[in-house]
Amino acid sequence: MFRPEDMGVRVKNGETGLSCLAFDPNKLSIMAQALRAAKGGALVPWVYSIVILLVHIPVVIIRVVKWESVQTWCLGATVFTIAITAQAFASTKFRSEKILTWTPLLLVIDAGSMAQVLFLIVEDYELLTRLKRAITPPRVKPFGEPFLRDEEPSKSADPERTVLVDLRTVSPTKSTALPTDCTHPPLFTSKPLYIALTSALLLISVFALQFLGLHHAVNAAKQSAPSVSWCSPIFQPFGVAVLDGNCNVWPILQTFAKGVGCILIPGNQQMAWLKATVAGTGISIALELADICILATVHSGTRWRGIKMRRPWFTMFSGVAVLGLILVFGVVYSTILPPGISEKVWIVTEAGAVTVYEGELGTAGLRGAMIGWNDGVFQGWGTTYFGSWAV
Structure with a gap:
């Protein structure tokens, strides 16, 4: 580990605490350069968040x-969000220092949205009833077995030859009742059934990704703060x-092929x-x-104070709020240096x-x-994303 004294720096106690004095008056200066997060160390770029919000808000309405x-x-x-999250x-392998990129x-x-599509389309097209009717064969069961007997056997030529007439009253079961299919498109050759199946699979996928991300986040949160790589061209060439x-000394990790040097800073963010x-994620x-329980138990015509109850209100509001917070933090993080390092360096x-x-x-x-987030998401593509120089 380097010490300030090893680099020719004089340390004194100033009025505001410990401070580091500059080097000799004839020191060299270089032009300012940006310090950016290495791959996987950046939140969703705010311009992406704006586009997502501008699309989602009218769709929610x-x-x-x-x-x-x-x-x-x-x-x-939903397919797009699942693909990007997966x-x-x-790509990040759930590394704690890359949480800004893989957060679910x-x-x-x-x-x-998937829960809403699933439950409302099932209700509107009576998919469960029609599927049950299609899978269960029609059944006809006898309602009773009344008999008609000749009331005047004495008038018959042969009293022993009594005529019995077997009459069976047949009552149609639910499966033989008047079908409702005439009011809906064909079950297996129209879109509603397949939209419902697709939305169900996507909903399960969303839950799977959330629980997977939550599991790894819980394990990582129990550990100490990770060290995060921050890179700048100012650390090149031959930076030590x-x-x-x-008065913090950060050793430089050289990456000649990329034209930048990187330092490891405690990942407080x-x-x-x-x-x-x-x-x-737990609250989400x-x-x-809660939304699924409401969608599954409330009829589509139910209202509370004039508001339609069969809508995923909790996730609509919380989803827009999360997008808004990510947008705000994306703007803030792009305009400040990471905690732990000053603007002036030697x-x-x-x-x-x-x-x-x-x-x-x-x-x-x-x-x-954009560089930090894109590199973090697509680094798993290898040379397809980075090009042959990354080999």
Whole structure:
């Protein structure tokens, strides 16, 4: 571990506490460069969050008043979210320092939409009743076996030859009653059945991803704060260590092929997001189950104070709120440096002789967030995403 004294830095106790003095007056300066998170260390870029919000908000409104018109869109959006979340899980391998990329909090709004499509389409098209009728063969059972006997056997030519007339009254069972299929499209050759099956499978997939993410987040939250890699071109070339204004010394991990050097900083943000993921995902699952119970027990015409009850209100509101929070944090994180490092730094390089440079770290902005998040999600694609240079 490097010490400030090893780098020619004089330390004194100032009025505001411990401070590090600059190097010799003839020190070299280099231009400011951005400090960005390494792959998997960034939250969803705020521009992505804006697009998602602008699409979801009107769809949520339509789901309240005319849900039939957005069935296909809801299915497509859920497939996309599941694919991105599963890809993030596979690429990051649930590493705690990459929680900002693989957090499953985005899934809550899709769970509600799939539950709504499933239960309302089953009710509107009487799918359960029609499936039961299609699977169970028609049955005709006798209602009774009354007999008619000749009331005047004495008038018959042969008293011993009494005529018995067997009459059976047949009552149609429920399966032979007038079918309702005439008011609905054919069961197995029309879309409603397959939309319901697809929404059920997607709903199960959402729950599976949420429980999987929750399990790994709980385990990671029990550990100490992870170390997170932050990279900048200012740490190149031949950087050895970085001293910041807080007298912290960070060894530089060289990555010549990428043209940047990286340092490991305590992941305070990541630890906070691990705890938020545990709490948020647990609450989301509870709200989703509450919505499912309401959708399963309440008729579509039921209203409470004029509001339609058979809607996933909990997940609609909480889903939009989660998207809004991710948007806000995405903007904030792109405009600040990570906790633990100062804006002004000194970089020690060694290329034959030891040289010290004074530099300034800037925020990564939207570009840095996009690089960190995209690299984290798609790093599992290898050369398909990074190109041949990543080999």
